Amino acid sequence: MAKIQAPVNKNEYYDVTFEDLTHEGAGVAKIDGFPIFVENALPDERGKIKVIKVKKGFAFGKLIELHEESKHRIEAPCPIYAQCGGCQLQHISYQGQLDFKKKQVEQVLSRIGKLDMTKVKVHDTLGMTEPWNYRNKAQVPIGEREGGLVAGFYQKRSHDIIDMERCLIQQSENDEIVQAIKNICEQYGIRAYNEEKHKGWLRHIMVRYGLVTGEMMVVFVTKTADFQHKQAIIENITSKYPQVKSIVQNINTKRTNVIFGDETNVLWGEEYIYDKIGDVKFAISARSFYQVNPEQTKVLYDKALEYAQLTGEESVIDAYCGIGTISLFLAQKAKNVFGVEIVPEAIEDAKRNAELNGITNADFAVGEAEVVIPEWYKQGNKADVIVVDPPRKGCDEALLKTILAMKPKRVVYVSCNPGTLARDLHILEQGGYETVEVQPVDMFPHTTHVEVIVKLVLKGTVD
Missing domain, CATH: 2.40.50.140 (Nucleic acid-binding proteins)
Known part of the structure; x- marks a missing residue:
C-alpha cells in the first residue's frame, strides 16, 4: 500500500x-x-x-x-500562564470557556456515545460567579535553584518547576502558607528532593483549606522518615498561623512522580481538618479525596439530588463513594444509601462522616464496585436509584451489566471524563435506559476539565 x-x-x-x-x-x-x-x-x-x-x-x-482574533480572546491575567501547565484556557473569556465545555460534551456524546442528540437535553455549563481562587488543595513540588528553594508548578510538558508566589486559581490562603513554609524550610537549610538523582529530602508541600471552617492542614511529603529541625519548624508555622490545625508527614521513598508514599504520620495537631458542603460536615485527612472546588461541589451535588428525584422511600446505591460526600447528601432524602469504595481508608472516613452528621441510614462497604454490587444483586438486594461517580477510566463492564440486570428506575452518572462517560452511556442506552438530561458543571475554571452529571431513566417508566 x-x-x-x-x-x-x-x-x-x-x-x-x-x-x-x-x-x-x-x-x-x-x-x-x-x-x-x-x-x-x-x-x-x-x-x-x-x-x-x-x-x-x-x-x-x-x-x-x-x-x-476571536471575540472570546482575552489577555491571560496570570504572568506565568505561557510557561505553566496548570491552566489551559486563561486566554479565553469565561463565557467562551463555558461554551467550549458544553460543546465538548455534546461532541463526545454524539461521536463516542452515538446518542441521538435531538432527544438529549445538554444544558449550558454551570459556571462560577467569581471563577478564581477556588482550589482548596495545593500540591506544590519543591526544587532548588542557585542554592535556594523554589516552589511552584511544572512547566508545560516538563518537570521543571516554575517558582511562583501565587496561583490565581488557588485559595490565596494556600499560597500564603506554601510561601511561608518554603521560607521557613530555607531558613533551616532543608534540601529539596531531586528526582533525577533521587537525592534530597522535601518532595512536595501540600496544603488543604476548609473554605467554611477556615481550618488548614500542612503536609510535608518527604523522601525519608527523618525530619531535621522538626520542632522548630512546627513552632514557626503554628505560632504565625493559628488556622493551621494539623501538620502531617508523608514518606515517599520511591523513585516515582506519584506524589504520595504509603506511610503518613501526624506530627502535630489533629489527623483531620473539617469543612462543610451545604449542611453536611466532612472530616478531611491528608489522603482523603475531597473535591477541590467546594462551591461548585455544592452545585454538582444539588443537581445529583434533583436528578435522583428522591421522596424518602428509595434505596440508593452509591458506587465509587469515596469518603461519602455524595452518599451523605443523598441520605438526607433517601430511605437508605449503600456506598462502596475500594480504598479502606476512604470507607473509614465515610463512616466517620456519617457519624459526624448523625446520619444513620447510610452504610458503607470496602471493595471494588464491580465486585461488591454484583454480589449484592445475587443476594437479592436491589436499588431504586444508582449513582455512579467513577474515576477517569469510567465504569467497569461488570458494574454496567449489573445495573442493566438490576433495573433501577433512575441512574445518576457523575463523570470527570466526557469520553468514558459517552462510552458508558451508549452501553446503558443499548441495555434499556434513556439519557434524559446532561448538565456540565465547571468545577475547574481556566482548565480544559469539565464535570458532567447525567440523568438516565429506565425506558417504560414514568419520569
Whole structure:
C-alpha cells in the first residue's frame, strides 16, 4: 500500500482558519481535511502558523501571528500562564470557556456515545460567579535553584518547576502558607528532593483549606522518615498561623512522580481538618479525596439530588463513594444509601462522616464496585436509584451489566471524563435506559476539565 503523503511539511508556513478546540484546549485548523493542532489559537481566528511536527494523521503547529482574533480572546491575567501547565484556557473569556465545555460534551456524546442528540437535553455549563481562587488543595513540588528553594508548578510538558508566589486559581490562603513554609524550610537549610538523582529530602508541600471552617492542614511529603529541625519548624508555622490545625508527614521513598508514599504520620495537631458542603460536615485527612472546588461541589451535588428525584422511600446505591460526600447528601432524602469504595481508608472516613452528621441510614462497604454490587444483586438486594461517580477510566463492564440486570428506575452518572462517560452511556442506552438530561458543571475554571452529571431513566417508566 502506498504511503499517504500529508498535505503539509515540517518547518513550512501556512495561513489557516481555526475551526475548533481539542479537549486539551489547542486550536484546530485543517488543510485539505488534515488536522493541525496549535496552542493558543481559538475557533474563528485566522492566522499564520509554522508546522513543527508531522505525524501520520495530524500535525502540530506554532502560532506565528494572528490576522483575525476571536471575540472570546482575552489577555491571560496570570504572568506565568505561557510557561505553566496548570491552566489551559486563561486566554479565553469565561463565557467562551463555558461554551467550549458544553460543546465538548455534546461532541463526545454524539461521536463516542452515538446518542441521538435531538432527544438529549445538554444544558449550558454551570459556571462560577467569581471563577478564581477556588482550589482548596495545593500540591506544590519543591526544587532548588542557585542554592535556594523554589516552589511552584511544572512547566508545560516538563518537570521543571516554575517558582511562583501565587496561583490565581488557588485559595490565596494556600499560597500564603506554601510561601511561608518554603521560607521557613530555607531558613533551616532543608534540601529539596531531586528526582533525577533521587537525592534530597522535601518532595512536595501540600496544603488543604476548609473554605467554611477556615481550618488548614500542612503536609510535608518527604523522601525519608527523618525530619531535621522538626520542632522548630512546627513552632514557626503554628505560632504565625493559628488556622493551621494539623501538620502531617508523608514518606515517599520511591523513585516515582506519584506524589504520595504509603506511610503518613501526624506530627502535630489533629489527623483531620473539617469543612462543610451545604449542611453536611466532612472530616478531611491528608489522603482523603475531597473535591477541590467546594462551591461548585455544592452545585454538582444539588443537581445529583434533583436528578435522583428522591421522596424518602428509595434505596440508593452509591458506587465509587469515596469518603461519602455524595452518599451523605443523598441520605438526607433517601430511605437508605449503600456506598462502596475500594480504598479502606476512604470507607473509614465515610463512616466517620456519617457519624459526624448523625446520619444513620447510610452504610458503607470496602471493595471494588464491580465486585461488591454484583454480589449484592445475587443476594437479592436491589436499588431504586444508582449513582455512579467513577474515576477517569469510567465504569467497569461488570458494574454496567449489573445495573442493566438490576433495573433501577433512575441512574445518576457523575463523570470527570466526557469520553468514558459517552462510552458508558451508549452501553446503558443499548441495555434499556434513556439519557434524559446532561448538565456540565465547571468545577475547574481556566482548565480544559469539565464535570458532567447525567440523568438516565429506565425506558417504560414514568419520569
